Structure formats: C-alpha cells, structure tokens
Amino acid sequence: MPHRPHVIDQLISAKAIAARIEELAREIEAEFKGTEMLIVIGLLRGSFVFIADLVRELDLPVEVDFIEASSYGNATESSREVRILKDLRGKIQGRDVLVVEDIVDTGFTLHHVSLMLKAREPAKLRTIALLDKPSRREIDLKADWIGFEIPDKFVVGYGIDFAQRNRDLPYIGTVRFLDQG
Numbered sequence: 001m002p003h004r005p006h007v008i009d010q011l012i013s014a015k016a017i018a019a020r021i022e023e024l025a026r027e028i029e030a031e032f033k034g035t036e037m038l039i040v041i042g043l044l045r046g047s048f049v050f051i052a053d054l055v056r057e058l059d060l061p062v063e064v065d066f067i068e069a070s071s072y073g074n075a076t077e078s079s080r081e082v083r084i085l086k087d088l089r090g091k092i093q094g095r096d097v098l099v100v101e102d103i104v105d106t107g108f109t110l111h112h113v114s115l116m117l118k119a120r121e122p123a124k125l126r127t128i129a130l131l132d133k134p135s136r137r138e139i140d141l142k143a144d145w146i147g148f149e150i151p152d153k154f155v156v157g158y159g160i161d162f163a164q165r166n167r168d169l170p171y172i173g174t175v176r177f178l179d180q181g
C-alpha cells in the first residue's frame with residue numbers, strides 16, 4: 001500500500017492514559033488478590049507499550065508472555081482472518097491469566113485469542129483493552145476492563161500503528177487522511 005498523506009490529532013493524552021492505568025491496576029489487583037502468579041499476556045505488536053506500563057503499575061506477582069496475532073496487515077480494515085504468528089512460550093493450564101490488548105475494534109482478534117486460550121484451561125482468564133471502539137463491533141464481545149471508549153476513528157500511537165508507523169507516539173491520536181477529506 002502506498003503511503004497515504006495524513007495528519008494526527010491528539011485524542012487521549014499521555015497523562016490521561018497514565019492516570020487511567022493507575023485506576024485499572026487497582027481493579028485488577030482486587031480481582032486477582034492472593035494469586036500465586038498472574039500470567040500477563042500481551043498481544044503483539046500493538047499492546048507492547050500498554051503491557052509495559054500496566055505491569056509496572058500492578059502490585060501483584062507477574063510473569064509476562066506474548067502472542068503475536070495479526071489481522072490488519074497495512075490496511076485500516078480488518079481482514080477478519082486472525083493469524084497467530086507467535087504462540088506463548090509458557091503453559092497456562094490451571095493458572096491465572098490476564099490478556100492485554102491495545103484496542104478492540106471488530107472484536108475478531110480478541111475473540112479468536114480468548115477462545116484459543118480458554119481451550120488450554122486456565123484457572124481464571126480475564127481480558128483488558130486500553131481502547132474500545134464499540135461502533136465497529138462485528139462479534140459480540142467486551143473486554144473485562146476497558147481504558148477508554150473511543151469513536152469510530154482510526155487511531156495510532158501508544159503502540160498502535162497505521163501501516164507499522166506511529167507506534168512510538170506517547171499519546172493516542174486519530175488519523176486524518178488528507179487524500180479523502
């Protein structure tokens with residue numbers, strides 16, 4: 001796909017994200033109070049920034065593992081086909097698990113990964129997504145915790161990309177394409 005000229009408008013500031021992560025961490029601590037070990041699973045690549053900030057805020061014993069799932073390629077529309085490019089290193093049977101996602105849009109990615117992980121019989125499986133775009137949902141699914149509900153706009157930053165770019169922005173922004181008005 002050729003690079004499309006665009007500008008980025010800030011939607012959620014880095015400060016607002018940090019404040020929300022503190023609140024979410026307290027709720028997750030309450031839910032997993034007394035756990036021997038919480039396996040925190042990030043969905044690569046989009047969640048790499050969120051999981052890094054979240055685990056550092058959690059006052060719980062944690063292990064970190066990753067799955068790489070991809071459905072967007074370089075497009076702004078889901079292919080609705082979730083490919084698992086990398087599976088977990090560790091086993092999760094009988095363990096407490098938190099799946100960390102950056103954004104739930106159509107719902108295909110989190111749905112697919114949740115089903116796959118549930119089949120491995122964890123003791124408890126919960127999900128968290130920093131962003132939720134309910135207007136675009138095609139699968140009836142809600143993460144157990146959501147950072148922010150956002151409008152039907154393509155977003156980037158804080159780990160989230162457009163054609164692999166802009167993951168390094170410290171805030172969440174919306175992409176305004178200049179070739180489409």
Ligand SMILES: O=P(O)(O)OC[C@H]1O[C@H](OP(=O)(O)OP(=O)(O)O)[C@H](O)[C@@H]1O
Nearest residue numbers: 044045046070071072105106107108109
């Ligand atoms: O709810 P959905 O419509 O499935 O969309 C959400 C998923 O899409 C993006 O991942 P992508 O496939 O672009 O891969 P990436 O995380 O490597 O950027 C995003 O990071 C979520 O994982």
Ligand code: HPA
Nearest residue numbers: 105153154155156160161
């Ligand atoms: O709004 C989005 N931005 C980037 N990647 C995405 N994947 C699903 N929704 C989005």
Ligand SMILES: [Mg+2]
Nearest residue numbers: 043044045046
């Ligand atoms: Mg992703």
